[in-house]
Amino acid sequence: MPYSAPVVSRLAPTPSGYLHLGNAVNFLLTWLIVRRVYGVLHLRIDDLDRARLRPAYVENIFRTIEWLGIDYDHGPSGPEDFERNFSQLHHLAEYEDFLEALRQQSGLLYACCCSRTQVLAHSAGGVYSGSCQPQNLDFEAPETAWRAHVGASTVVNFTDLWLGPVAIELARDLGDFVVRKKDGLPAYQIGSVVDDVRLGVTLIVRGLDLLPSTAAQRWLAAQTPETAGFLQTRLVHHILLPAPDGGKLSKSQQQPLDRGIMAEAASPRPVFEAVASVLQLPSEAGRSLAALRSAFENAAIM
Ligand SMILES: [Zn+2]
Secondary structure, eight states: OSSOOOOOEEEOSSSOOOOOOHHHHHHHHHHHHHHHHTTTEOOOOOOOOOOOOOOHHHHHHHHHHHHTTOOBBSOOOOOIIIIIIIIIGGGHHHHHHHHHHTTSTTTTTTEOOHHHHHHOOOOOOTTEOOHHHHHHHOOOOOTTTTEEETTTTTTEEETTTEEEEEEEEHHHHHOSSSHHHHHHHBOOHHHHHHHHHHHHHOEEEEEGGGGGHHHHHHHHHTSSTTTTGGGEEEEEEOSSSSSSSSSBOOGGSSSSSSOOHHHSSSSSHHHHHHHHHTTTOOOOGGGGGGHHHHHHHHHHOO
């Protein structure tokens, strides 16, 4: 992976549950890649989903990082520091500016007053049909979400460092996605783009399940000059967990565990083993963090 500028990446958990094995694999992979190229790693907690946030989940993020034996260079030192200095609630004005810039572009956003039930009724294959789009509803009406109108033929192309060329049909895979929620808070895609731009992130390492989000974020970022730099960000999408036969796990096998990986596993070794497998390193590499790091640094990967 040749780099001309320092790599800046981030661990970007959401405190909406205890971190599961897939999250831990992502943390460790990101850390290995960043440390190998002497890059800079941020911890950036996405806490805009206020309804699902629990203090115990925030605490669990810090404890899991420590348990794995990894570190980061910038970000909150603990839950208190996070609330006081790093919560996304401190950056609402920046997200609002981005939303406003998007809204000023004719036809890009529209208001949607559908209830959860109506959204389901107006969805095919989990993708909202856009039934509110022609109605030009008032953006400021109460209980109204803002959606991005994705043209039917919108294809987002990028090159992933592992997957190679990727083409995502945004309308088919995500549809008209929410950019501002009914509670008035920016949606995940907005916070993620703005934060990555502010932190100067140059490399995003995330699970394959986030491919449609990556496409949505690149499409959004391309709409304003302030966020266009996001398109330069390099991308690595990885399988979340290796399956016993070396294939991909089914969706149900990737569900977060109720108690989280720290409570499920006696030691972080299953995480090391999973990462060794995802990286197709010899299984001995999974016996410790030091073994994993050394095997990865000597491997001809990336
Ligand atoms: Zn609607």
